[in-house]
Amino acid sequence: MNFEYSEKDENFRIEVREWLKATLPHYLKEKVKKYQRLTKEDYELFMNNLSKKGWLAWHWPEEYGGTGWNAIEKHIFEEEIVKASAPRIVPFGVNMLGPVLIEFGSEEQKNYYLPRILNNEDWWAQGYSEPGAGSDLASLKTTAIDKGDHYLVNGQKTWTTLGHHADMIFCLVKTDLNIKPQLGISFLLIDMKSPGVEVKPIITLDGEHEVNEVWFTDVKVPKKNLVGKENEGWTYAKYLLTFERTGIAGVPNSKSALNHLKMVSRKSMKNGKPLIDDPIFSSEVAELEIDLLAMEIFNLRTVSAAAEGKAPGMESSLLKIKGTLVRQKTTELLRKALGPQALPYLPEQFDEGWNEMPIGPEYAGPIAKQYFNMRKISIYGGSNEIQKNIVAKASFGL
Amino acid sequence: MDFSLSEERKMLQETVGRFFENNYKDIKKRGEYLKMTDGFSREFWKESSNLGVINGLVSPAFGGLGGSGEDICIIFELVGKSLCIEPFLSSGLLSSTILSSLNNPKTDLINQIIEGKLLMSFAHMEMNNRYEDHFIETKAKLEKETWKLNGSKSFVINGDSADKVIISARIEGKVNDKKGIGLFLVDNNNINNRPYNTIDGYRSTEMSFENINGELLCKDNQALKCIIKTNSAGALALSAEAVGIMQVCFDLTLDYLKTRKQFGKSIGAFQSIQHRMVDMMLEIEQVRSAVMLASSTFESNPTIRDKNVSAAKNLVGRVGKLIAEESIQLHGGIAMTWEYSVAHYAKRLIMIDHLMGDADYHRDRFKLLSSI
Ligand SMILES: Cc1cc2nc3c(=O)[nH]c(=O)nc-3n(C[C@H](O)[C@H](O)[C@H](O)COP(=O)(O)OP(=O)(O)OC[C@H]3O[C@@H](n4cnc5c(N)ncnc54)[C@H](O)[C@@H]3O)c2cc1C
Numbered sequence: 001m002n003f004e005y006s007e008k009d010e011n012f013r014i015e016v017r018e019w020l021k022a023t024l025p026h027y028l029k030e031k032v033k034k035y036q037r038l039t040k041e042d043y044e045l046f047m048n049n050l051s052k053k054g055w056l057a058w059h060w061p062e063e064y065g066g067t068g069w070n071a072i073e074k075h076i077f078e079e080e081i082v083k084a085s086a087p088r089i090v091p092f093g094v095n096m097l098g099p100v101l102i103e104f105g106s107e108e109q110k111n112y113y114l115p116r117i118l119n120n121e122d123w124w125a126q127g128y129s130e131p132g133a134g135s136d137l138a139s140l141k142t143t144a145i146d147k148g149d150h151y152l153v154n155g156q157k158t159w160t161t162l163g164h165h166a167d168m169i170f171c172l173v174k175t176d177l178n179i180k181p182q183l184g185i186s187f188l189l190i191d192m193k194s195p196g197v198e199v200k201p202i203i204t205l206d207g208e209h210e211v212n213e214v215w216f217t218d219v220k221v222p223k224k225n226l227v228g229k230e231n232e233g234w235t236y237a238k239y240l241l242t243f244e245r246t247g248i249a250g251v252p253n254s255k256s257a258l259n260h261l262k263m264v265s266r267k268s269m270k271n272g273k274p275l276i277d278d279p280i281f282s283s284e285v286a287e288l289e290i291d292l293l294a295m296e297i298f299n300l301r302t303v304s305a306a307a308e309g310k311a312p313g314m315e316s317s318l319l320k321i322k323g324t325l326v327r328q329k330t331t332e333l334l335r336k337a338l339g340p341q342a343l344p345y346l347p348e349q350f351d352e353g354w355n356e357m358p359i360g361p362e363y364a365g366p367i368a369k370q371y372f373n374m375r376k377i378s379i380y381g382g383s384n385e386i387q388k389n390i391v392a393k394a395s396f397g398l
Numbered sequence: 399m400d401f402s403l404s405e406e407r408k409m410l411q412e413t414v415g416r417f418f419e420n421n422y423k424d425i426k427k428r429g430e431y432l433k434m435t436d437g438f439s440r441e442f443w444k445e446s447s448n449l450g451v452i453n454g455l456v457s458p459a460f461g462g463l464g465g466s467g468e469d470i471c472i473i474f475e476l477v478g479k480s481l482c483i484e485p486f487l488s489s490g491l492l493s494s495t496i497l498s499s500l501n502n503p504k505t506d507l508i509n510q511i512i513e514g515k516l517l518m519s520f521a522h523m524e525m526n527n528r529y530e531d532h533f534i535e536t537k538a539k540l541e542k543e544t545w546k547l548n549g550s551k552s553f554v555i556n557g558d559s560a561d562k563v564i565i566s567a568r569i570e571g572k573v574n575d576k577k578g579i580g581l582f583l584v585d586n587n588n589i590n591n592r593p594y595n596t597i598d599g600y601r602s603t604e605m606s607f608e609n610i611n612g613e614l615l616c617k618d619n620q621a622l623k624c625i626i627k628t629n630s631a632g633a634l635a636l637s638a639e640a641v642g643i644m645q646v647c648f649d650l651t652l653d654y655l656k657t658r659k660q661f662g663k664s665i666g667a668f669q670s671i672q673h674r675m676v677d678m679m680l681e682i683e684q685v686r687s688a689v690m691l692a693s694s695t696f697e698s699n700p701t702i703r704d705k706n707v708s709a710a711k712n713l714v715g716r717v718g719k720l721i722a723e724e725s726i727q728l729h730g731g732i733a734m735t736w737e738y739s740v741a742h743y744a745k746r747l748i749m750i751d752h753l754m755g756d757a758d759y760h761r762d763r764f765k766l767l768s769s770i
Contacts, residue, residue, distance in 0.1 A: 129731070132659075133660075134660060134730055134731060135660045135661070135665075135730070136660035136661045136662075139660070139661075158731075159731050202735055202737075203735065203736040203737070204734050204735060204736060205733075205734055205735065205736055205741035205742075205744075205745065207736060211734075268528075269526050269528060270528045271528065271530060271533065271574065272526075272533065272573065272574050275528075278758075280758065281758070332719070335748075335752075336756065336758075338752075339528045339529065339752060339756065340523055340527075340528070340529070340552070340553045340752050340753065341525070342597070342749070342752050343553055343596040343597060343598075343602060343749060343752055343753075344553070344594050344596060344597075344602065345594070345595055345596055345597035346594055359552075359592070359594060359604055360525055360552070368597040368748075368749070369597060371748075372597070372741075372744075372745060372748075375723065375726045375727070375733075375734065376731075376734050378727055379726075379727065379730055379731055379734065380731070383727075383730065384727075385668075385670065385671070388670070
């Protein structure tokens with residue numbers, strides 16, 4: 001065992017860092033740091049840069065345009081983009097759909113869609129959840145009826161993250177209503193500009209527009225947009241979910257949040273002294289750091305094992321649970337660190353170019369909002385309860 | 399011992415409860431009230447006064463009909479159940495507590511508050527004050543027989559709409575000294591207000607002032623005692639409010655668990671979920687018990703009063719987090735929406751821990767008062 005980064009690793013880190021420094025515009029960095037609302041163009045700017053550099057699909061196999069990086073390099077890369085305050089890579093096309101197409105897509109689909117994802121030409125959304133089908137995804141009701149050369153799609157998806165920007169959406173639909181639910185599901189690619197597609201915003205508890213309802217009324221979808229075989233979509237859907245989950249551990253995000261927490265607790269005062277000098281508060285910070293330290297190694301162990309080509313297994317569920325709890329804890333301690341300074345909420349503070357005086361220190365503005373927003377991460381990507389069911393079922397032989 | 403409410407208090411509870419519910423039926427109402435100029439509904443405030451709700455927060459000695467720990471808790475639990483944003487805390491309780499604790503109580507002002515004619519706020523917190531009773535940077539100096547105030551006050555709930563403001567200021571000594579503090583009555587017209595909404599949907603304001611006139615209400619030991627008592631009254635009221643909120647969160651969650659179906663059955667049928675509901679239930683009973691104790695000893699000597707208030711508020715902070723987070727988690731995605739009320743209850747419950755002392759503050763104070 002050796003837990004040190006090699007010189008090659010360190011050089012790689014410097015390369016990534018330098019590239020980010022050279023290409024990430026100052027204004028965008030500032031927006032991300034201040035938790036300001038990012039526009040579609042903000043995300044695209046960063047993703048286009050990555051694409052030009054050949055780093056957008058960094059975890060794909062090399063033959064499809066991936067980087068060939070090993071697990072450690074991937075980890076370094078993820079860490080550096082968070083450290084640099086870059087926008088997050090919108091995951092739906094490159095992280096979720098990409099691997100599914102590579103594994104199950106037709107040659108035609110691979111030839112058409114993979115380069116478009118690599119060049120960041122389409123904005124993809126994930127159309128899994130429905131009002132009646134959350135944890136029990138297989139109970140979904142959106143139907144796709146075979147009409148010869150096309151499917152006719154009717155139904156409703158919900159919680160569609162950034163669906164208001166999307167050009168395309170991959171959906172789970174029912175193609176056979178008469179067999180066991182899991183067996184009648186297909187994986188369909190739908191153009192958001194098709195007649196009959198309607199997007200309605202859902203405002204979340206922090207007042208933001210991030211998720212949507214997507215309605216389908218008699219939407220015609222060409223047969224060639226079916227991925228893999230009809231009625232076998234469930235297999236592809238589950239394959240995709242394991243990719244969705246590993247990212248959710250969010251080790252780099254928690255690490256940067258921990259640093260932020262230390263900064264805030266040095267600046268926050270308690271009885272005229274920095275809060276970090278309070279033995280109870282600093283102990284909480286220390287325990288969070290210990291959790292994170294262990295989780296980083298756990299995560300690296302898992303990705304290294306998965307680097308042999310296998311999709312990550314049960315460990316991804318464990319990491320998803322722990323990762324979300326640790327990340328939520330960082331937002332909780334940040335909120336606590338602020339004391340009463342967590343109360344003010346100026347929605348306009350999160351608009352680009354806002355340059356009024358903040359109330360209290362500038363870093364205080366987004367913290368409570370962020371705490372509430374981060375409640376989502378233990379709900380989505382397969383809720384933490386569902387992850388526990390998966391692990392118990394798969395590994396205990398009870 | 400007697401753990402039940404008297405007939406009169408039960409009546410108070412029923413009438414006020416019905417009135418609040420009728421006015422706050424829909425969570426959208428709260429948003430509409432917040433958008434009004436004052437950040438709450440003047441009409442609702444006036445009706446509350448007519449119904450005797452504000453009266454219930456003030457002792458008969460000063461023209462009220464209540465004012466005991468129990469009365470305060472009955473009313474604030476109902477405030478919590480409906481998530482009312484009217485100035486029950488700032489005007490109704492905090493200001494009247496100070497005005498009634500003076501050597502020469504300001505009964506005329508208290509009566510105007512009760513009648514809904516006068517709005518007041520207690521401006522004690524400052525940007526660098528983390529709930530302490532005596533950490534005060536704002537300065538007061540005597541100039542030719544008049545007191546002049548200089549400084550700024552933060553997070554003053556409903557301070558923007560107040561007619562008069564009570565400001566804590568330092569007459570002498572260092573920022574953290576217990577001595578040398580005064581309480582001053584100030585006309586809000588002389589204060590610069592920067593109003594804003596809080597994350598839990600309340601109106602608050604940042605105040606700043608230069609050389610404004612203040613009327614000295616009390617100073618030194620009396621002022622400090624008054625601040626401590628007022629902050630304890632506030633912490634007790636917020637604890638009771640939290641009990642109301644927790645109960646609503648629990649009820650909404652249980653309801654949802656019964657109706658939401660996944661995997662062919664209601665999600666409440668899963669035993670792992672039931673266990674979590676039981677945990678929530680027992681913790682709420684713990685909080686309710688601590689709040690009852692604090693309310694019944696609120697008229698006792700300050701040490702017992704403050705120790706029991708701190709116990710209650712510490713539990714509220716810890717359990718509030720559990721209830722808010724579990725209510726959201728057990729609902730799933732629906733609880734993440736603005737549209738559905740549970741999110742608003744959860745936000746208020748969490749932010750109550752950022753007002754009048756958080757769980758850490760009250761744990762420390764409990765340690766001091768019980769000589770641990
Ligand atoms: C901000 C946000 C963004 C999202 N983005 C997307 C997106 O882009 N695309 C998409 O398709 N979906 C998205 N989702 C949806 C997400 O995947 C679902 O919310 C999630 O699957 C949970 O479903 P649900 O909300 O219907 O909750 P439910 O399934 O109704 O669950 C409610 C509660 O019951 C628990 N529960 C359910 N079944 C069991 C069981 N068997 N045992 C124990 N506990 C159980 C759950 O864990 C949860 O606590 C998003 C959700 C959110 C909140």
